[in-house]
Amino acid sequence: MTPLLELRNVSKAYMRGVFGRERFVALQGVDLALDEARPTIIAIAGESGSGKSTLGLLVLGLLQPTEGVVLYRGKAVSTLRGADYQRFRREVQAVFQDPFAVFNPFYKVDHLLQVPIEKFKLARSRHEARRMMEDALQAVGLRPEEVLGRYPHQLSGGQRQRIAVARALVLKPRLLVADEPVSMVDASLRAAILESLRRMRDEHGISILYITHDLTTAYHVADSILVLYAGRVVEAGEVERVIRAPKHPYTQLLIDSIPWPDVTQPWGSKPLAKREGERASVGSGCRFAPRCPSAMPHCWQRVPPLYRLAPEHVVACYLYESEQAAQADIARA
């Protein structure tokens, strides 16, 4: 059966520089598949600039891949027309990373919720629409009468972010791209919001691409995780395995660097390598090589393929060359 969402060898290059001369590859050869029958929360983790948001935009059809194809229900997103397109729009939603920019400064914040309700005819009456908005706002811990009717610049960052999440709750899509949805709310609310995301999956069968660099929350809310480094998947798999026993040196570094809310636990045991000019020096090899404590000579020559360590765990590192080489595709496993 066709997966809900499928990414086949997707790459994205940006043109950079004033004259668009510099080609910058933000994402390279990513494969991914999501089944509708098995609603999943996939965490996309990685350092900043590793291409997480780019991946999200590609899934949303807001960017066109330079290579490869993004399929929604078996059809390439870029070619969707008419009813298919409407359906795609309705079913694939997002919480964007920057809660400041998603608001049109001209409108009061209500606009963000009103429009989809109106466009997707989610409510039969204005009263009902209002009701839905209020419910969703309350679900993310906002007081409707306090935030509605205000302009975005009059709200705090966390308030705005929560409105964006509330919007997703109203819409109940099939697939939600949540790009750092809770980066600006406090711990207690964060728990509550993540809880409601998880309930979306459980109660409404919504799959979620949870883009974050906060591995603790990823660990708590996601089923599986995809770790990106410089535009490439370095490790992916079931969240329990990856977080508990990270295999890729970068994932290990990441997990090691989590600031645990525990004064007794020191922050990071591994040293941080300098990254000065790293990109330039990589050439054709593994992008992490310059920082990798266990880099080997051939790491600099060729990009390591994905090796399958377990049915639900792949890693792109020559350290595991001995293991069975997997087809670079976790989805078709």
Place this chain on the structure above:
Amino acid sequence: MTLQESPVLRVRDLRVTYYTDAGRVTAVNGVSFDLAAGERLGLVGESGCGKSTLALALMRMIKPPGRIESGSAVVRTEHGEMDLLALDEESMRKARLSVISYIPQGAMNALNPVLRVGQQMLDALQAHAPHLSRAEMRARAEAALASVELPKDVFDRYPHELSGGMKQRVCIAIGILLSPRVIIADEPTSALDVVVQRQVMETLQRVQEQLGAALILIGHDMGLMAQVTHRVAVMYAGQFVEVSPVQAMFTQPLHPYTQALIQSLPRLDNRGVFRSLPGVAPSLLRLPSGCVFHPRCAQVMEVCRREPPPAVHTADARFVLCHLYGDDENVAPRATLTTSPQEVRR
């Protein structure tokens, strides 16, 4: 942790109000605290409780319809003391970035899209250290970029060519550019991955320690607070409800809100369990009577509904705003703590 005798920043009874269509929003409601040189103070609290407003008030950057209603914020510099809230415009301008700097929340839009990153850094240097030569300025800017782990070429890039995290780091680099006495970092790392977070925080710490500057770290990430700060102030509805040394905060939170916060932290050992505080923060437009937290408080008492809680300063230099702790400085907590005290190593 060595705290010097006289604080580098002394804030007293700071009040900020926004005059909105719906009414007056008292975003900062009588906040007082001291900050020692070299100290790192965490500032946590529910979103919208007034953290950024407090920071902006210290920067004197509250814009209409907001207004600083009262208070003082005295900074001690080598040239003596100055009350930020009483300075004239020009002196305040000079004080910004060189005496007190602010790394904004949502750094995404804080950079001018049409100027190169480097230029925006040079601008800052030009404004405060015009005696430097161009080469020196450039060297300093590049050093600052390097200290936040940004490659050199960022200097010549435009903001839109950077990822969110990179932009945030640029803002941090700008914030430490002039070695200020007080650095306010408003969720500086919320957009950063943990590795970079660590790097950035280490940098911030390093710079701050070198300068002997005080750091106010605003954020939600209790983990970060635990790892970075000396003291944590918990803010609720415009007020400081608790200020405690970080160990004490995590091991023996006093205020019921703090307790709830600590409890909702995710742990590695109980995956998939979310614990959060029920209810919604009060509207700053109409604060509840008595203690602002009472509607959500698990240990609410009759007095809480009626009377505002007393400010309690405990012997171990903690501060709490709660009826549970009497009004005498030396009174021991009346209530039992939900987490049992632990031995703290720091």
Place this chain on the structure above:
Amino acid sequence: MAIALDPQAPLIAQPSRWTLVLRYLRRNPSLPLGLVLLIFLVGFGVIGSLLIDTSTRAYPLAAPPVQPPSAEYPLGTDRDGRDLLAVMVRGVLLTGAVGLMAGTVGIVVGTTVGFVAGYFGGWVDAVIRWLTEVLMTIPPLVLQVIIASTIVDKNKVTIFTMAGVASVLAWMGTARMVRAQVLSLRERAFVNMARLSGMSNLEIIFRELMPNMLPYLAASFVGAVMGAIGASFGLEALGLGPVREPTIGMTIRWAVYHSAIFNQWWWWVLWPVLALILIFASLALINRGLDELANPRVRRTE
């Protein structure tokens, strides 16, 4: 786990719509001022037309020539014996109409075209860009003169045809600017958000992007109206306007022809100039008063 709202939390009443409008006007006094001026002008024209028989008094031979203002002719008369009060009543309406028609056409066409070009890009953009650039490169006066001169029967030249000619070229500047703005606006995240919310391209253009350009559009509109009035003056100066109609432009034209300034018939120059000043002042004030609507961030304290 739901986050329940505290039932005891007091409800906050949003002020009513009218209160908000009133507060807005109080914060932005130039808006009501501009509106009052505009209403005054329209009222002057409309009520004036009811009280005075402009169909004769605004035309020659209705009064003795060159009378300074007096009780009988409150604004005086001109050399051809028009009663200037009647002329102003009719002129304000006619010129206002020409300006508004041409300005509106210009801004509507310009905005639409600019948005379409900027938003859709591709060949639509290419064609529009070609068309606007071509039309923009040709000196407007030349085009207008040529167009106007092809209207053979000058009897048929009405203020409508004049407004038409004036508006033919009023839209390109707006179109180009709007396009440039759209190019930068459409990269904003809220456009993506709107698309996710099921908005069609057209809706994104009109509901998301357009409002953000209001200050520019308002300025553009004021500019377009002025431009149109200016263009109509140009046509009238070349004898390509409705020569007999007492528009403000023709009135000034006649005053200039008869050297009213030099002859010190000040009233003949003063009133039309005053009328123009009031028209534009009201537009400029309204434009200014809309700032806050366009960019809520500029809002000042109560």
Place this chain on the structure above:
Amino acid sequence: MPLAYLLRRVAFMIFVVWSAITLLFFLPRLSPINPVRERFAELQRSTGWAPRDLERLVKVYEVKFGLNKPLHEQYVDYMSSLLRGDLGYSIMRYPRTVGDLIAQALPWTIGLLSVTTLLTFGIGTGIGALAAWPRSPQWVKGLVTPLVVLAAIPPYLLGLLLIYFIAFRAKLLPMGGAYTLGRFTGPELSFPFLLDVARHAILPALSLILSTVGFWALGMRGMGVTVQGEDYVTFAEHKGLSLRRIFYAYYVRNAILPQVTALALAFGSIVSSGILVEYLYGFPGLGSLLNAAILANDFFVIYGIGLITILAVAVSMMVVDLLYPLLDPRIRYTRA
């Protein structure tokens, strides 16, 4: 700059120029006016020049100007002579060539109008920016309205008023012309001459400035308002930058972008924008020439000036397009 883009843009410009010239060629020919006959008629009226068989003469001259040929042949002729740089003969001043007439008028127009356009742009944009700048004093904020109101007065009338009060009554400046006639027989490169020209240029320049500065101010104010309150402006304040620097680099710099486009256009259209003022002050520029050509239905001069304007606008628009990404790095050539 990618060569491919540059070439594309140049090709587009040439295409635009060609289209505009074509349009300009055909439009006047759609009008029922026969310029030769109108020219002769005008000669008759003004001088009593009166050959008996006018119609035959009209035919002869139509042949001389090529106006007797089918339209498409005229078009081919015209285009091919254009390519040779030959603008043909002026009808109203036959046997003078259009090229000569333009060569004579162009320096005046460039001198007067480029200076005033720049001045107006500077003043208008400056005032507009200040008017939208929250920290400006109240009176500066209110300055735009009177400027707009000034723009409301038709330039022609404004010019007359200036002449009347400043030149005629106060006798401060000359009433018109480009230099003191009789004192100088023609343009020369000498200090007294330049000084004289400058004195003569003040009033026309002033009328132009006063009647257009409001538009610039209005446009800039509009953009300034939208930039206001952007986070980067706020952050610049956080950085403690001087107000001056914030004003220029973070506020004006961002708000001015659309104005730059407008400036390019204004440069292109200086000929037609100056037409009335040049005419009123008897300033010997392209505007006066164009005015005369329009009055005389002199196709070929209109084409010639049209061509200059078309080239000017097309080139300046191209330059703006090419430079815009430098001003606004967010816009990239690849999508232009």
Place this chain on the structure above:
Amino acid sequence: GGGAAPEPTQPEVAPTEALEPIPGAPSERPRAPVNLKEVPRNRTLIVNYGGAGGQYTNQGITNPWAIGFNHQEGNALLWEPLFYYSVFANKEIPWLAESGEYNEDYTELTIKMRPGAEWSDGVPITSADVKYTLDTLIENDALNYHAQVAEAVKEVQAPDERTVIIRFNKPSPRFKFEILSLKFDTGIPILPKHVMEQMYDVVAVPGDDDMVHSGMFNTVQTPQQKIFDLREDWWGFKTGFQKKPDVERVLMIPISDMTTTAQRVVNNEVDATLDMRPSLIRSVVEQNPKIITHTGRQEPLGYVDWWPNSLWVNTQLPPYNNPDVRWAISLALDRDTIDRFVFNGVKLTTIFPYPEYEPLKPYLDRVRPRGEALGAGRFSLEESAARMQRAGFTKDAEGFWVKDGQRVNATIHGFEVIHADIAPILVEMLRRGGFEASVNFGTDAFQRMVDGQPGLYLYGHGGSLIDPYATLELYHSRSSQPTQAGIGGSNRFSRYNNPEFDRVVDEMSVIPPGDSRLNALFEKAMDIYWGEMIDIPLIQWLHRIPYNTTYWTNWPTQENPYLNGAFWHYTFPLLVLNLKAAA
């Protein structure tokens, strides 16, 4: 200087070589500034005149035969005729000719040339130049006066250097006056044979500043100004024919705007200028006591020009082909109102297509009662309505005349610069009379008149000065063309066609002015003119020219009427010779 730079002779340009560069055609590249001598202001006559859009468009076209030559913008100072004629002095002033005598039956004219006259390059002016001038006019059909001269002249002989004999095809009693004398805007100057013969095409060579000429000035011309400097070596001074005038320089500057021009006059920047509207001249006179006019400082502040204006009618175009309609229009016009509104109460309306000049007065006085009896110049809306009804018109709901569902298109075509003061008044009066009138001042007004598209147009009559023939000739059917076919020659807009009228005119053509046989013929012609209302006579044209006496005196005035004051006429040199520098 000197005309010695002959253009190489070139073959005639074939019409097919259109737009090819003309060999030897002038170039107008900016020249090095000419260093002229300093002339003090009180020796400089500054006149503000002409141009288009504030600059001259014909500077350097000094060849009188070149297309675009305009004698009005100063070039009259360069060229000389055989005779001048001053209408106010009512006398012929022999110039290059010493005398010119007709034979008995006006078929032969013998001209004696003035000895000592020479061209600016020193070549003597002889009978050969006159013969050349006339012969070329006969041969070259691109030239002004070609038709008139070719029709009249059989042969020109120059038996010796000083004698010219012109033989005519039929009696031509007016040839000397109409063609060979310069007055107002008519007549021909004599051109230098030796220079003209070198030109490859006499209508294409502009001449430029160094054109060889005979007049007493040299010129330097730019689009901004035309400078004329007195020639010390002019033949008239050398021979003692004329005394050196006080005027050493004439500076002519183009008009951009009449009000500004008025201000220049008031400020003494300018000594004289184009004629002005009534109120403007009054303001000018009021604002500077040094300024006078033909009538001093009293109304009407001007003199009658030779150009009375009518509301011309296209007599071929329905409904204007019906004399009743033409009469109805005339009856709907209230001449008193025109005088009051347009002319500040000065009576300028007329029933004649003639200027009321001294030589014409006897003729006009003779027919005046006939015109008045017929109702010319009368204002009566009832009579007008009666005429319209007789023509089959009825009034519609809005009070406009209609016939067959068609209103009368009474758009008046005219020229804004000169008719904008009267046209709106006429329109209003016509509308009151039931004609749907408006104005058309389009740039193509002239073209439309030429094409005969409009029914009504305002224009003058460049006709009679000394006897009634010339004006009547304007209505001769030989200049009448069918509508759409354009028109004939100068000032001929009439499309009137009446064999009986033609016969009268033809008969007059061979009778010399002053002959009493003209009287009866004139009466007959005017009976037809008024009876048919060929055009609707409206106003005498007044030249209200301000003369500034700050620097110059002895302007031609009522008291001293040696000339008409229009310096733009061919008689400009006569004015210059008479002006006296103010003390």
